[in-house]
Amino acid sequence: xxTIPASTLMATSEGVRTRTxxxxxxxxxxxxxxxxDGYEQLRAIARGVAAPPPVAALLGMSIDRVERxxxxxxxxxxxxxxxxxxxxxxxxxxTLVDSAMGCAVASRLPAGTSYTTLELKTxxxxxxxxxxxxxxxxxxxxxxxxxxxxxxxxxxxxHGTLYAHASSTCLISGPPSKGPVS
Numbered sequence: 001x002x003t004i005p006a007s008t009l010m011a012t013s014e015g016v017r018t019r020t021x022x023x024x025x026x027x028x029x030x031x032x033x034x035x036x037d038g039y040e041q042l043r044a045i046a047r048g049v050a051a052p053p054p055v056a057a058l059l060g061m062s063i064d065r066v067e068r069x070x071x072x073x074x075x076x077x078x079x080x081x082x083x084x085x086x087x088x089x090x091x092x093x094x095t096l097v098d099s100a101m102g103c104a105v106a107s108r109l110p111a112g113t114s115y116t117t118l119e120l121k122t123x124x125x126x127x128x129x130x131x132x133x134x135x136x137x138x139x140x141x142x143x144x145x146x147x148x149x150x151x152x153x154x155x156x157x158x159h160g161t162l163y164a165h166a167s168s169t170c171l172i173s174g175p176p177s178k179g180p181v182s
Contacts, residue, residue, distance in 0.1 A: 019080060021058050024051030038106035038113070042066045059092060061099060069141040071103040076125050077132040088128035093135075093155060097122055097166040100139030101151035105170045108144050115149065115170040122166040134158055 029051045033041040044050035046063040056062065059081070065072040075081075075096055083089040098120055105115050128135065139153040149172055155164040 001092075007040040011050065015081075021054075023054040023057040026051075026053055035111055037111045039066065039068050042071060042103055042107055055095065055099075057096060061096060063103070064136065066103075066107060068107050069104055069144075071100050071105070071107055071139050073100045073137045073139070074134055075137075076134050077128050077130050079130055081128075082130070086129065088132075088165065090122070090124060091124075093124065093128065093164050094122045094166075096135070096137045097107055097139065097153040097155060097164065100137040101153045101166065101168045102139070102170060103140050104139035104151055104153075105144065105149045105172070108149075109172065113172060113174050115172050117168055118148075118165065118171050119169040121168070122164055124164045126161065126163045128163055132157055132163070135163060142167075145172075 029045075033044060033050055041050070041169075042063060043066050046066050050062075050165065052063070059075060060078065061073050061075045063071065064074050073096055075092070077088055078138055080084050081088045081092045098117055101120075103116060109115065135155055135157055137153050141149055142150045142152055149170040149178045151168050151170065153166045154162060155166075156162055
């Protein structure tokens with residue numbers, strides 16, 4: 001078996017595709033949305049009034065629905081998402097569910113409050129291929145406490161076929177304190 005060096009593969013232009021990704025400075029979007037609660041921030045992004053985060057532009061994700069405690073993201077399976085086996089890379093699906101679940105939490109948070117994912121578990125039940133088409137990740141808040149939130153999500157196609165399901169735990173943090181912490 002002959003191994004072709006990666007440098008040789010990169011030097012050929014046969015089959016090469018290019019993609020240009022443009023995005024808005026995320027710090028500007030955060031600044032313009034800073035006084036809105038999470039629900040209003042997400043609605044502004046979904047309506048196109050505020051720019052989505054750069055990762056959404058990079059992967060081709062969009063927010064399709066925003067309710068308090070429930071957010072639906074979508075993505076269209078594309079060859080740019082493929083792993084060497086020709087299926088969508090699991091990390092893309094993990095990003096999709098993490099976004100849906102985290103934004104479901106954010107939709108319930110007041111202005112000046114944020115969250116971060118502490119734990120993420122994703123179960124893949126069916127391979128996603130380029131012909132799968134659009135996928136929808138629905139994230140829902142299961143529990144929202146003062147410091148901890150738990151969420152769940154499903155990933156389905158337009159026919160309702162399940163491709164993955166997930167759960168996560170998020171840490172909620174308020175605005176920075178204005179004085180020394182004792």
